[in-house]
Amino acid sequence: MTQPLSQHRHISFTAHYTGYIWYQMGISHPVFATGRGKFLAALVHPLETWAEKHVGGSMRTTLKQRHQMIDEHLCQLITQHPQLQVLEIACGLSPRSWNFRKKFPEINYRELDLPDMAKIKTQALKTLDQDAPEVLTADIFSEELANIFQVFDPEQPLVVISEGLINYFNKDMLQTLLKGIAEYGQRFPEIHYLSDIYPEPVKNRLASFIWTCSRLLKFMSRSAFTFHFKSPQELQQFCQQAGFSGVEVKQPQRYFASPQQANPAIEQDEHLGDLVWMIHAMKKNSVK
Numbered sequence: 001m002t003q004p005l006s007q008h009r010h011i012s013f014t015a016h017y018t019g020y021i022w023y024q025m026g027i028s029h030p031v032f033a034t035g036r037g038k039f040l041a042a043l044v045h046p047l048e049t050w051a052e053k054h055v056g057g058s059m060r061t062t063l064k065q066r067h068q069m070i071d072e073h074l075c076q077l078i079t080q081h082p083q084l085q086v087l088e089i090a091c092g093l094s095p096r097s098w099n100f101r102k103k104f105p106e107i108n109y110r111e112l113d114l115p116d117m118a119k120i121k122t123q124a125l126k127t128l129d130q131d132a133p134e135v136l137t138a139d140i141f142s143e144e145l146a147n148i149f150q151v152f153d154p155e156q157p158l159v160v161i162s163e164g165l166i167n168y169f170n171k172d173m174l175q176t177l178l179k180g181i182a183e184y185g186q187r188f189p190e191i192h193y194l195s196d197i198y199p200e201p202v203k204n205r206l207a208s209f210i211w212t213c214s215r216l217l218k219f220m221s222r223s224a225f226t227f228h229f230k231s232p233q234e235l236q237q238f239c240q241q242a243g244f245s246g247v248e249v250k251q252p253q254r255y256f257a258s259p260q261q262a263n264p265a266i267e268q269d270e271h272l273g274d275l276v277w278m279i280h281a282m283k284k285n286s287v288k
Contacts, residue, residue, distance in 0.1 A: 014092075014164065015092030015093050015113075015117060015164075016034050016036040016037035016040060016093065017037050017040040017041060017044075018037075018063055018092060018093065018094070018164055019032045019033060019034060019037050019092060019093025019094070020033045020034065020037030020038050020040070020041045020093075021037075021041060021059075021060050021063050022063065022067065022093075022094065022095055023037075024041065025063075025064060027067070027095060027099070028093075028095035029095060029098065029128065031124040031127050031128060032093040032094075032095055032098075032124055033093075034093070034120075037093070048060050057274075057275045061275075062196075062198070062275050062276040063164075065252045065256070065274075065276055066163060066196035066276050066278060067094075067096075067163065069196075069250055069252070069255060069278040070096075070161060070163060070194050070195075070196065070278060071096065071099075073194055073250075073278070073280055074086070074096075074100065074159065074161070074194060075103075077157075077159055077192060078100075078104055078107065081156070081157045081190070083153075083156040083157070084107070084156065084157050084158075084159060085108045085109075085110075085152045085156055085157065085158045085159070085188075086100070086107065086108070086109040086110065086158075086161065087110050087111075087112065087148065087149075087151075087152070087158065087159070087160050087161070088109070088110070088111045088112065088160075088161040088162070088163075089111075089112045089113075089140055089160060089161070089162050089165070090112070090113055090140070090162055090163075090164075090165045091111035091112060091113050091117075091121060091135065092113065092117060092121070092164070093117075093120070093121060093124070094163060096161070096163075097109045097111050097125070097132075098125065098128060098129075098132075101129070101132070108152065109133075110133060110135075110136055110151060110152075111135045111136065112135065112137065112138055112140075112148060113135055113136075113137065114137060114139070115137045117135075118134075118135040118136065118137040119135075121135045122134050122135045136148055136151070140177060140180070141173065141176060141177070145180055145184065146180070149184040149185070149187070152188070154187045154188055155189070156188070156189070157188055157189050157190035157191070157192065158185060158188045158190070158191055158192070159191075159192040159193070159194060160181050160185070160191070160192070160193050160194075161193075161194045161195065162193075162194075162195045162196075163195065163196055164196065165195070166195055166196075166197055167197060167198045167225055167226065167227065167228070168225050170226065171228055171238075174228070174238075175238070175241070175242055178193070178238075178239060178242035178243070178244070178281075179242045179243055181193055181242075182242055182243030182244055182283060183243065185283065186285050187285075188285060189284070189285060190282060190283070190284050190285065191282065191283050191285065192280065192281070192282045193239075193244065193279065193280070193281040193282070194278070194279065194280055195278070195279045196276050196277065196278050196279070197228070197229070197235065197276070197277050197278075197279055198227055198275060198276050198277075199227060199228070199229050199230065199231075199235070199271060199276075199277055200227040200228070200229065200230045200271075201227065201275065202230050202271055230271060231269070231270060231271055232249035232251070232266055232269040232270070232271070232277070233266050233269060235247070235249055235277070235279065236266050239279065239281045243283065244281035244282060244283050245282070245283045245284070246281065246282045246283070247266075247279065247280070247281045247282075248263065248279070248280040248281075249263070249266070249269070249277050249278070249279060250263070250277060250278040250279075251271075251272045251277055252274045252276065252277075253272045253273070253274055254272065255278075
């Protein structure tokens, strides 16, 4: 019997674009930069340049912000838990696993994506390191995701990472994914989730333009791409409903301030106008 295609298979076209942008930024390797990504980057360059001048940011500026915030939080978690295990879902052509395996050779860092992208990524990783593990494959909205968690040692903490993913899902799908991570993570002493998310652009003077761009991306990716949350508190409550006990929402204006500004109490926090946020959700479990 032919296996049915995932309804989320079209999202991966953006992986080529993001992979090339990270290469342009100097944080990646040429093996993760595809010809398709180069074409897409050149295609949207004029729009990105205009947005950076008039909107205050663009897709490529948010790529840098979200990638750096996730990387720095992952470094902090590894410092706290040297035996930390990592699962990056919908990894695409991100250089993160390659970079972190160089910094932390003993780390158990596994990646997951749909079959076609998993094959491309595995080939790229093997070019750099023949011992690099194969990229796992699963539909994250099926029982296959539970099997992926069996790959890891239940005696050690686990962090799940996604980047550039969850805005492609409607709220019901996102709640299903978060509940799955929290549930399957119960077998570990701690489960952490790091992700970016694009909030509703309610504080931006060109909000209508940003919404128009999101509809274009929705059409191009044939997905449910949309914005979900208007405040950090709303996002925190959503993650808690999925089973996480602690949730932090990081906004670039505050995070990258010098010196870095501490987050206020979540009920006092407000949307500062950034185009992208970072989430750190976690839960400690009583594992026998």
